[in-house]
Amino acid sequence: MTAVFHTMETDVRRVWGALRFVDAMSGHTIDSPLRVDLPGARLQRNRSGFFVVTALDDAANLEARRGYENAFDPIPGAPALSLPGTVSDPTGRYLPRRFTLALPRSPLPAEPGQTAPLFEAAAITLDPSSATALLPTWAALRLSVRRAGAAAAQAVIRVQRAGSEAVLGRGMTDARGEALVAVVGVAQVTPGAEELVVETEIAVDIVVSADTTLAPAALVDPDLLAARPLGAGLSRLIVPRNLASGRIEVMNLTLP
Incomplete structure (x- = not known):
């Protein structure tokens, strides 16, 4: 059959x-x-x-x-x-x-x-909006970014370990120039160096980048902007800071 x-x-x-x-x-x-x-x-x-x-x-x-x-x-x-x-x-x-x-x-x-x-x-x-809830153990930054006397919208933030390009946290400003950046995983106590027994803070660089040619209400690709080398149309500010687990840093920054 x-x-x-x-x-x-x-x-x-x-x-x-x-x-x-x-x-x-x-x-x-x-x-x-x-x-x-x-x-x-x-x-x-x-x-x-x-x-x-x-x-x-x-x-x-x-x-x-x-x-x-x-x-x-x-x-x-x-x-x-x-x-x-x-x-x-x-x-x-x-x-x-x-x-x-x-x-x-x-x-x-x-x-x-x-x-x-x-x-x-x-x-x-x-990236989170500035109203996003935080866990109590996170290190965090609340930033207000301005440029030329006005709020710097769509500015991209990267928090890097000092002396390195390792990114620990990221964020972006909203239309008001406000940004929230959480750095997750910062230990509350770490072994110290030299005479210090323990360390409760880590040194970081806060890198803020903005496209100065951006039209009002236009959107950016934050990954491309953060990786863009200095040149025409780019404003960048690098601020050293110490972060600690459970601490929120409030900062006002002005881009060049």
């Missing part, structure tokens, strides 16, 4: 990748509602809170991208592109920002034993 099987319908497609939005203080994936705008892409949020790029709709190279999405054997070369997007939080817990998603995601891991970026969601970190 010969069995006959009929294929009624198939729907096999390739997705381009996914976005994962991360809380700057905890490092956890944000599961509350977010407004994500990625022009030219169709997004679908899954149960893990990831925004999956299921298709690309923009006109440029549309046929080549459809071929990549629909062909599996052989897999065609994917056209490289960068999609700029924005994200905001309707509840106001996180500050809005710009980001860029580079596609296609690499199918090869950066290091042996790591997962290839193709199989991981691209992580986009969101």
